[in-house]
Amino acid sequence: MSAPYAKLPAWADYGLIPLINLIVAFFVAGLVVLLVGESPFEAVQLMIKGAFGSGRGIGYTLYYATNFIFTGLAVAVAFHAGLFNIGGEGQASVAGVGVAVVCLAFDSILPWWVTFPIAVVAAAIFGAAWALIPAWLQAYRGSHIVITTIMFNFIAASLMVYLLVNVFKAPGQQAPETRTFLEGANIPSLEPLLNMLGIAARRTPLNITFFLALLAAFGVWLLIWRSRLGYEIRTMGHSPKAARYAGIGEKRIIIVTMLISAGLAGLMALNPIMGAQDRMQLGFVGGAGFVGIAVALMGRSHPVGIILAAILFGMLYQGGAEIAFEMPNITREMIVVIMGLVIFFAGALEHMFRPAVQATLASLRPSSMGLKPKPAGDA
Template identity: 70%
Template structure:
C-alpha cells in the first residue's frame, strides 16, 4: 500500500487529488501576484468574471473548452492502452486539411448540414492517418511513441505550411490560407442555432462542434468501458504480458488505439476550421494539443473528468484575457505562467499528494479492521 500507484477510493482519485493539485497551483500563482503588488483575490474575481460572469464570456470559455475536450480525449484513449500520445497538435493540424477539403469541395453546392458529416469524416480520417504512422513504428519496429508523435508535430507543421503557401493560397493574395468557405461550409454559431428554437444568447465563437465534443465524450465512455475493444485496450494498458497470454494482438491493438486517438484529436479541426475561422490557415491549433495532455491527466482519462478539466482550462484562457485587461500589471505572459503552473501540478507533480493520502487511507483501513476485531 505504500506505492504511489496503490488503489485509492474513487472520490479521492478523481476528486480530491485534482482539487489539491489545482489549489496548490492557484496558491503559488497567488504568491506571484502578491510579489508584483496586486491583490490575488481581485485577480481571482476577474478571472471568474471574465470567463463565467456574462454571456459572451461563457461562450468564449466553452469555445476553448471544445478544443480541450477533443485533445484531452485523444490523450486519454491512448493512455488507457499505456501509450503516451503527445502528437495531438500535429494530428489536429493535419486533420484541418481533411475538414477544409470537404468544405472547399461542397460549400458551393449543398447546405452546411450536408457538408458537416463529410467534414467530420475528413477530420477524423486525416487525424487517424497522421497517428497511424507513429503507431505502426511503435507496434512493428519498436520506435518509442513519444519520440515519433512529437516529431510528427513538426512534420505536420512543415507539410501544412507548404500546402498553404503553394497549393491553397489564393492567386494575388499574400496570406498563406485557403479561400473563405461559403455558407455551405460553415457550422452555425451556437447563438444562431439556439435562435431556431427561440433561445437568445450573445454571439461568440461557440458553435455546434461543442455538441459534437459532448457526443464524443459519451462515445469514448461507451468504447472504453462497455465494449470488447475497450476491455482489450484497458488490458494492454494495465498488463501487456497478461494481454499477450490471453491471446490479444498487441501490435494490432496499438495501431487501432492510436488511430482512434488521432481521429479524436483531428476532430478539434472541426471547431477551428469549419466552426470559427471558416478557412484553413497557419497555426490554428495554437497549442491546444499540448494542453490536452494536462486535461487528460487532470481528468484522470475519464470523459466526465475531461469535460470538467476542459472547462477549467477554458476559464483560464478566457478569464486570463479579461484579467490581463483589467489588471495591466498581470501581463499575458503571467497568465501563461499561471496556466503552466496548473499544468505542472496536474501533470509533472500529479503524485505529490498521492503517497500521503495512500498512507492515510491505509492507516484508516487498518484501524477499521482492528476495531471490527
C-alpha cells in the same frame, strides 16, 4: 500510465487527489502572479468575470472547452493503452487540411448539413493518418511514440506553412489562409440556444461542434468501458505482459488506439475552421493539442473528468484574456504557465500527496482503505 500506487477509495482517487493537485498548481500560479506584482485574488475575480460574467464570455469559454474536450479525449484514449500521444497539435493541424479540402470543394454545391458530416469524417481520417507512421513505428519497430509524435508535430508545422503559403492561399492575398467558405460550409452557431436559455450572447463562436464533442466523450466512455476493444486497451495499459498472455494482439492495439486517439484530436479542427473562422488560418490549433495533455491528466482520463477539466481550461483561456486586458503586468502567457503547472502537479507529481492522503484516510476510517478484507472490483 494509470497503474495506481496504493489503493484509495474511488472518491479520493478521482476527486480528492486531483483536487489537491489542482489547488497546489493554482497556489503556485498565485505566487507567480504575486511575483509580477499583481494581486492573485483580483486576478481570480477578473478571470471568473471574464469567463462567466457575460453571455459572450460563456460562449467563448465553451468554444475553447470544445477544442480541449477533443484533444483531452485524444490524450486520454492513448493513456488507457499506456501510450503518450504528444502529437495532438500536429494531428489536429493536419486534420484541418481535410476539413478545408471538404469545405472548399462542397461549400458551393451542398447544404451545411451534408458538408458537415463529410468534414467530420475527413477530419478524423486526416488526423488519424498523421499518427499512422508513429503508431506503426511504435508497434513494429519499437520507436518511442513520445519522440516520434513530437517530431511529427514539428514536421506538421513545416508542412502547414508550406501548404497554406503555396497551395491554399487565395491568389492576390497576403495572409496565409484559405478563402472564406461559402454558405454550404457554415455550421449553425449556438447563439440562439444561449439566448433561449436566457443568456444574452452576441458574436460568440460557440457552435454545434460543442455537441459533437459531448457525443465524442460519450463515445469514448462506451469504447473504453463498454466494449471489447476498450477492455483490451485497458488491459494493455495496465500490464502489457498480461495482455500478451491473454492473447491480445499488442501491435494491433497500439495502432488502433493511436488511430482513434489521433482521429479524436483531428475532430478538434472542425471547431475553429468551420465553426468560428470559416476558413483555415495558420496556427488555428493554437496549442489546444498540448492543453489536451493537461486536461487528460486532470480529468484522470475519464470523459466526465475531461469535460470538467476542459471547461476549466476554457475558462482560463477566456478569463485569461480578460486579465491580460485589465492587468498590465500579466500577459496571455499566464495561461501557458498555469497549464504547465497543472501538468506538473497533476501529472508528474500525481503521487506526491498520495501517501499523506492515504495515511489520513486510514487513520480516519480504516474500512475505507480496504484494511479489512472487501470484495475486489474497483481498481
